[in-house]
Amino acid sequence: MPKITGAKVIVTCPGRNFVTLKIETEEGVYGLGDATLNGRELSVASYLQDHVIPCLIGRDAHQIEDIWQYLYKGAYWRRGPVTMSAIAAVDTALWDIKGKIAGLPVYQLLGGASRESVMVYGHANGTTIEDTVKVALEYQAQGYKAIRIQCGVPGMASTYGVSKDKYFYEPADADLPTENVWNTSKYLRIVPELFKAAREALGWDVHLLHDIHHRLTPIEAGRLGKDLEQYRPFWLEDATPAENQDAFKLIRQHTTTPLAVGEIFNSIHDCRELIQNQLIDYIRATVVHAGGISHLRKIANLADLYQVRTGCHGATDLSPVCMAAALHFDLSVPNFGVQEYMRHTPETDAVFPHAYTFENGAMHPGDKPGLGVDIDEELAAKYEYNRAFLPVNRLEDGTMFNW
Ligand SMILES: O=C(O)[C@@H](O)[C@@H](O)[C@H](O)[C@H](O)CO
Numbered sequence: 001m002p003k004i005t006g007a008k009v010i011v012t013c014p015g016r017n018f019v020t021l022k023i024e025t026e027e028g029v030y031g032l033g034d035a036t037l038n039g040r041e042l043s044v045a046s047y048l049q050d051h052v053i054p055c056l057i058g059r060d061a062h063q064i065e066d067i068w069q070y071l072y073k074g075a076y077w078r079r080g081p082v083t084m085s086a087i088a089a090v091d092t093a094l095w096d097i098k099g100k101i102a103g104l105p106v107y108q109l110l111g112g113a114s115r116e117s118v119m120v121y122g123h124a125n126g127t128t129i130e131d132t133v134k135v136a137l138e139y140q141a142q143g144y145k146a147i148r149i150q151c152g153v154p155g156m157a158s159t160y161g162v163s164k165d166k167y168f169y170e171p172a173d174a175d176l177p178t179e180n181v182w183n184t185s186k187y188l189r190i191v192p193e194l195f196k197a198a199r200e201a202l203g204w205d206v207h208l209l210h211d212i213h214h215r216l217t218p219i220e221a222g223r224l225g226k227d228l229e230q231y232r233p234f235w236l237e238d239a240t241p242a243e244n245q246d247a248f249k250l251i252r253q254h255t256t257t258p259l260a261v262g263e264i265f266n267s268i269h270d271c272r273e274l275i276q277n278q279l280i281d282y283i284r285a286t287v288v289h290a291g292g293i294s295h296l297r298k299i300a301n302l303a304d305l306y307q308v309r310t311g312c313h314g315a316t317d318l319s320p321v322c323m324a325a326a327l328h329f330d331l332s333v334p335n336f337g338v339q340e341y342m343r344h345t346p347e348t349d350a351v352f353p354h355a356y357t358f359e360n361g362a363m364h365p366g367d368k369p370g371l372g373v374d375i376d377e378e379l380a381a382k383y384e385y386n387r388a389f390l391p392v393n394r395l396e397d398g399t400m401f402n403w
């Protein structure tokens with residue numbers, strides 16, 4: 001058996017913070033797992049370092065499922081983003097090890113490829129509608145078949161999803177949370193105009209997506225969905241907070257615009273009712289925050305029964321290790337929908353050399369044994385952890401709101 005002889009947590013900040021777990025076996029084969037929880041990174045690093053790694057030493061790295069159950073049930077305290085990100089890192093690293101030992105890319109261990117490559121969506125955003133459409137046209141010229149569009153809201157100083165840089169977007173931008181301001185009615189007026197302009201400029205052969213970032217009530221989301229139907233959006237993401245899964249019933253009663261949710265979910269129980277009641281069309285949970293490849297497959301299998309497809313979160317705060325794992329998952333899963341792809345900076349790519357590729361609006365994980373992603377530890381050590389928080393959001397009268 002490939003005995004686990006050691007494991008370490010590597011925290012690095014090549015422009016943004018990443019937490020990576022490296023598990024080593026007696027034979028010298030090692031595996032990597034992403035454990036990055038944006039704005040709360042060190043909590044997962046400690047959970048792994050202080051509470052998980054000591055329990056891993058001496059175990060058989062091939063027993064992925066048993067180790068998953070051991071960490072989940074054994075903690076007594078189940079679920080939650082910190083626990084599930086830590087378990088995800090272990091699970092991902094063990095799949096990497098199994099692939100390396102088998103001499104196969106991880107997607108082959110997951111049942112093989114169900115498609116040639118996976119469609120990804122890029123982010124087009126700008127301060128104005130014109131700026132956003134211009135960037136969307138650039139994405140289209142680069143071959144993207146699906147583009148997320150977000151623009152600033154007139155009369156509002158800041159808007160979620162609108163970056164300073166055209167391609168690299170980083171919401172965790174300050175060592176104490178930035179305060180944003182929100183006005184729902186202004187927002188609800190601008191989005192249909194953005195979609196109208198985008199359809200006029202880009203035509204109908206490209207999928208258009210939009211992220212609401214949990215900012216509407218169900219009935220407001222229903223209205224926006226209805227207003228956008230004529231522009232055939234691919235999906236509306238995170239329309240309303242989803243702690244109450246029933247909230248989506250109200251949205252569904254009012255619109256046929258497809259709904260996506262789940263980037264902050266960490267367990268199948270967060271989306272069980274959403275899936276079983278067919279209240280959503282796409283589930284956005286991904287490897288690092290939802291318990292690893294093993295747990296995400298369970299979610300996808302449940303979703304498949306109800307014709308819900310996958311749409312994994314793929315923002316830049318998910319490291320290239322997560323991206324690689326997600327691509328192996330995406331390639332193999334029968335009910336794949338789309339994969340988010342926000343490109344990492346060249347500094348991040350240098351720390352995490354990887355085999356995955358982008359071509360013509362789609363990605364492929366590559367055919368290297370395991371995940372096909374590595375970490376340059378020497379380079380990683382040069383970038384020290386730098387505390388960074390996600391912003392908070394308030395209404396114009398100061399009321400704390402959803403971000
Ligand atoms: O859909 C998305 O990619 C966003 O919602 C993310 O940028 C999200 O805000 C960050 O990943 C939070 O860490």
Ligand SMILES: [Mg+2]
Nearest residue numbers: 211237238263
């Ligand atoms: Mg989102």
